Amino acid sequence: MSRTLTYCQALSEGLVQAMERDESIFVTGIGVDYSSAVFGSTTEAVRKFGKERIFDAPAMENALTGIAIGAAAMGKRPLIVHLRNDFMFLAFDQMINLAAKWKYMYGPNAVPMPLVVRGIVGRGWGQGATHSQSLHGVLGHFPGLTVLAPATPADAKGMTIAALQADRPIVIIENRRLYDIKGPVDIEPNPTPLGRAFVRREGSDITIVGCSIMVQEALVAAQDLQQKGIAAEVVDIATVRPLDVDTITASIRKTGRLVVVDTDWEFCGLAAEIAALAAERCLKQLKAPVCRLGFADCPAPVSAPLEEAFYPKASSITKASLALCGESEEGMTFSAHVDTFKGPY
Amino acid sequence: MSNLLDPTEEKRLLRSMLRIRRAEEIIAHHYKTEQQMRTPTHFGIGQEAVAVGVCGALQQDDVIFSHHRCHTHYLAKGGDLAGLVAELYGRATGCSGGRGGSVHLADRKVGVVATSAILGETVPVAVGSALAFKMDGGKRVAVTFFGDAVFEEGVIYESLNYAAVNGLPVLFCCENNLYSTETPLSLRRKSGSEFIDRVRSFGVPGEVIDGNDVGVVREAVANAVARLRRGEGPAYIECLTYRWREHVGPLFDYEANRTYRTRDELEDWMRRDPLAVSKKRLMNASALGDAEYEAWLADIDAEVASAIEAAKAAPWPEVRLILEGVL
Ligand SMILES: Cc1ncc(C[n+]2csc(CCOP(=O)(O)OP(=O)(O)O)c2C)c(N)n1
Numbered sequence: 114m115s116r117t118l119t120y121c122q123a124l125s126e127g128l129v130q131a132m133e134r135d136e137s138i139f140v141t142g143i144g145v146d147y148s149s150a151v152f153g154s155t156t157e158a159v160r161k162f163g164k165e166r167i168f169d170a171p172a173m174e175n176a177l178t179g180i181a182i183g184a185a186a187m188g189k190r191p192l193i194v195h196l197r198n199d200f201m202f203l204a205f206d207q208m209i210n211l212a213a214k215w216k217y218m219y220g221p222n223a224v225p226m227p228l229v230v231r232g233i234v235g236r237g238w239g240q241g242a243t244h245s246q247s248l249h250g251v252l253g254h255f256p257g258l259t260v261l262a263p264a265t266p267a268d269a270k271g272m273t274i275a276a277l278q279a280d281r282p283i284v285i286i287e288n289r290r291l292y293d294i295k296g297p298v299d300i301e302p303n304p305t306p307l308g309r310a311f312v313r314r315e316g317s318d319i320t321i322v323g324c325s326i327m328v329q330e331a332l333v334a335a336q337d338l339q340q341k342g343i344a345a346e347v348v349d350i351a352t353v354r355p356l357d358v359d360t361i362t363a364s365i366r367k368t369g370r371l372v373v374v375d376t377d378w379e380f381c382g383l384a385a386e387i388a389a390l391a392a393e394r395c396l397k398q399l400k401a402p403v404c405r406l407g408f409a410d411c412p413a414p415v416s417a418p419l420e421e422a423f424y425p426k427a428s429s430i431t432k433a434s435l436a437l438c439g440e441s442e443e444g445m446t447f448s449a450h451v452d453t454f455k456g457p458y
Numbered sequence: 459m460s461n462l463l464d465p466t467e468e469k470r471l472l473r474s475m476l477r478i479r480r481a482e483e484i485i486a487h488h489y490k491t492e493q494q495m496r497t498p499t500h501f502g503i504g505q506e507a508v509a510v511g512v513c514g515a516l517q518q519d520d521v522i523f524s525h526h527r528c529h530t531h532y533l534a535k536g537g538d539l540a541g542l543v544a545e546l547y548g549r550a551t552g553c554s555g556g557r558g559g560s561v562h563l564a565d566r567k568v569g570v571v572a573t574s575a576i577l578g579e580t581v582p583v584a585v586g587s588a589l590a591f592k593m594d595g596g597k598r599v600a601v602t603f604f605g606d607a608v609f610e611e612g613v614i615y616e617s618l619n620y621a622a623v624n625g626l627p628v629l630f631c632c633e634n635n636l637y638s639t640e641t642p643l644s645l646r647r648k649s650g651s652e653f654i655d656r657v658r659s660f661g662v663p664g665e666v667i668d669g670n671d672v673g674v675v676r677e678a679v680a681n682a683v684a685r686l687r688r689g690e691g692p693a694y695i696e697c698l699t700y701r702w703r704e705h706v707g708p709l710f711d712y713e714a715n716r717t718y719r720t721r722d723e724l725e726d727w728m729r730r731d732p733l734a735v736s737k738k739r740l741m742n743a744s745a746l747g748d749a750e751y752e753a754w755l756a757d758i759d760a761e762v763a764s765a766i767e768a769a770k771a772a773p774w775p776e777v778r779l780i781l782e783g784v785l
Contacts, residue, residue: 165593171620173620175613175616176620179581179582179583179586180583183588183589184586184587186583187586189593206579210574211572211580217783217784218557218558219554219562219572220553221554222553222554222570223566259785
């Protein structure tokens, strides 16, 4: 049974239900027990479970990650939350050199490593160069990490639940601008299957692949493309690693055209990975060159018009798709994904 | 020189030191002459009293975390000698299945949870295990071993602060052997800026002790661990000691013509051999005779020889399984 929740409410519900079922789960990170409660996503957990199980931490991202690893090694299920995923750069030693390699390098003597890390991408309202990057592609590079980038409220909940049940290190990248998006969410604590991509909209003319916020932009673009009779298929990557190659390539083979849109830079990123996949596995079916869309190739600027130009959006996806399908922009109206985001941060 | 521990206990510790010493020496010999162990090894020869003294004061279900110079800690905590040797030879029977090598030893059965070649990396992990112990309300403790160079990494300060603020049962054990690879402490620390003062500034109590006397280490750690088990928060022990061999590899530095420290300095420290200190004490008390010591030596050498033989005869990991065990 489902009903409508926001992405943020879904995150909260997933966490609460996971914690109810498993006493070994605890939550830490800067501000997790503040009254602002990570934009409200931990309010309910704080109310229900108190400071024994959900507690603040000093600003010490690297050691905190190691501490969570050490607790996980002793049978706990720690969840670390970073208000901005950029802070996770300070934890890369622990995340990448230790957690990601743990099971492999300790072989048969490795204890399970159920570490979960949530990192939120700031977007809009001039978050600037150090608060709006998305680390899903960077983290996805490393074998041993599972990297999730939920695009819908249902997955925000389902992936939280799945991550808190798994016995391996998992990073969940959430986009702040998704927090107010509404959608159907199961009442039951159903985990989203990890490692699966999802076709969010079916179509036969062109495939648009993305994750996180870009899925929402792509759905708006797909709607607009109907004006020219173009049926776009939207594939939500959902799990960056391990990547569901089959679902993605099946769609590319079906439509023969691919736009990859990422909430990251194109260079050495997830979009490049998907493009390579198309080249390696779907070349015969491709009717047009692959098109990549990502951040402008510069650090994120703050000033509103610059910031507006920095991000790919529904209209840029629509325009790229029209070009690939050999259609003009004439007579088109371009919708914008409604941005309800307000300051101060 | 400190007093004799209970002679049975001191004999146990000396035998354990001897076992580690001989294992390391024999492994070093094979490493050098065969070129078959393809994993950088950091020998702890000369530093055995720290590992044995600390682990001697722990219970089996207490956990330890170590770093690149981890053979001593692994063996002292009860790690499997055959598993260690096989790991160095890269065999499937190695304690880490041939995936970790010399610097990623683990043995969950005896509480060697993780070792890592990144400086300071396992320090917070020990703190986290202590956090779990505190949450569970038990009496277990966690120990993190690290070298003096870790005081140059930020993560140690984050970890000390967190452990202190939260009163966690973790022992920070610094093995200060005066060098970080070939850089002496004098070039890395302003004179007068003692580690112990930094540690105390976080509210963590500690002491600096003779790390070449297993009795001193054993006693200091027993006291510290008793405090940890009473829930009085973390502690720090700095063991002054010296490594005899090169930083990484089986040679003496003079064999490689390195000049960062003198042979005189080494020989000075070799006169303070932790094994000799303990042996002399036992012999003076007539608790140990030459014959018994020689018998230990023979047993240990045979054990190490058969571990090496077994490792060489053991199967390699199957290449077709290279992708197994990532997730
Ligand atoms: C983060 C990091 N930086 C540099 C190194 C290279 N390195 C390996 S061992 C070592 C010196 C370690 O000295 P110390 O901590 O005193 O331990 P010791 O080797 O003396 O036992 C260095 C610099 C490393 N392993 N990790």
